[in-house]
Amino acid sequence: MSRKNFVSKTLAGLTEAIKQAVFAERYARLPGLLQGLDPRGKIITFLALLIATAITRHLAVMALIYLLTVILAAASRIPMLFFMKRVWLFIPLFTGAIALPAIFNVVTPGQPLITLITFSAPFSWGPLHFPATIAITQQGVHGAAIFILRVATSVSLSVLLVLTTQWSRLLQALTALRFPKVAILIFGMTYRYIFLFIKVAEEMFLARTSRTVGPTDTREQQNWLSSRLGFLLTRSYNLSNDVYLAMLSRGWTGNARFLDDFRFTWQDTVWVVFTITFLGTIFFLGGMQ
């Protein structure tokens, strides 16, 4: 089978983007624990958990908060495999790559945990200085574990918040929390029109596929791609003009007004009290030092 060209890869990417968004919205509509909470309370409590994750130096505290996200995901009917994949798929690639050098005594000196290579004497290679024994250190592993777990917990919290809250309600909640309304409007419109342009781009790629027989050379593909990028830019410019006219026509004067239907229920009170107690206990036990 021939190697996939950029057209089919891009098409697959566009379709996947839409699929992911639709799936994410579907989870936000499930009758789970977090889905039933007021988004305003959810944003504030998740922000507090994120801050705690960022400032703590204790592996156990991070592990506890991570465990909490896993329990919350399960209680919110998020399939565990889907949730784990969203968090752990990119961590080995990016965070792991950054943390990996830190486990060796070349970067983090300390108590050797595993000795890898022993040379006759220390040596230098360019700006790097190597000791006679290259080893994985206890301090290095601890530092890398803290780094990876901090990222994983922070990402888990963010993913959980987004998966259990419809995008529109998340934006409404930010408005209710006094975020600048114009910025919220721009976020909302960006999210809404991304899908329109993904669809337009998908149709352009499909149209090309339907008219292409056999392989085409790289130069031709580059020319086509740059012309389509230009077309998409023009299209988005023209549409933005019309959208602005529609806003004016419908009474927009630069002062955005939004409607929200948030209700702070007893479940929200329980959740907020739980989060305060959870973080307060950690704080008093010295977990934030």
Place this chain on the structure above:
Amino acid sequence: MSDTIFKVSGMSYSYPGGLSGLYDMDFRIGRGENIVFLGVNGSGKSTLLKLLDGLYFPKQGTIEAFGEPLTEKRLQDESFAFAFRRRVGFLFQDPDSQLFLPTVWQEVAFSPLQMGLAREEVEERAASALAVLGIEKLKDRVPYQLSEGEKKKVALASLLALDPEVWLLDEPTANLDPRTQDWVIEFILSLKEKGKTLIVAIHELEVAKVIADQAYILGEDHRLAAAGKPQEILQDEELLLRANLMHRRRHLHTDPVRTHRHPHRDPGHA
């Protein structure tokens, strides 16, 4: 109170860069009238509606709305702008231009909210508009999940929630399946029965016949080619041929293939 809604005098408009827009427009639209502007694509119908909605402004001549000049400066006065926007609603040809918010509910509530109505009234109007159009189930949906017909209904609901006196409708039946087209025509007729002023840009002659009391033909030269009762104007084959609203087409009657003139979307032929 004046019975004239719009008075357009010697009005011309050209796009930046000198691209043709409209030339020498003169007409008056009275309260409760149902007007169609007929013309081919590119004849300036949408531009004309945008001028009447105070979104574009004439390069020459004047437009008066409700007895007052409709100018950029006048619309900068917030009280005038609110009063004007409250009375005039505009259905854009492309619903994707009009529906810019994350959910249907927010869309429908947008205009009444901008008008500063109380929250309870906004909710009542939005819920009622969704119910009238039979799209309550779409309330929490996001626009990219809607079909073209559903988008058009949401766009109409967003105008209905405002309940304007004047409805500017730009190609309201474009890109819709026949059932939704018929539904939209029925909806327009219900507005007509309520005494609303309707100004519709369209190129479908059959639809124009049904909804209009008065028809204006826009020529390909971006000027008004004719005005009159739709029944009279739409009988004038020479005029329709000149405006490119009618053509010659070969088609089957029962057996033999014949060639003769007929308007677009003539339902009498296979």
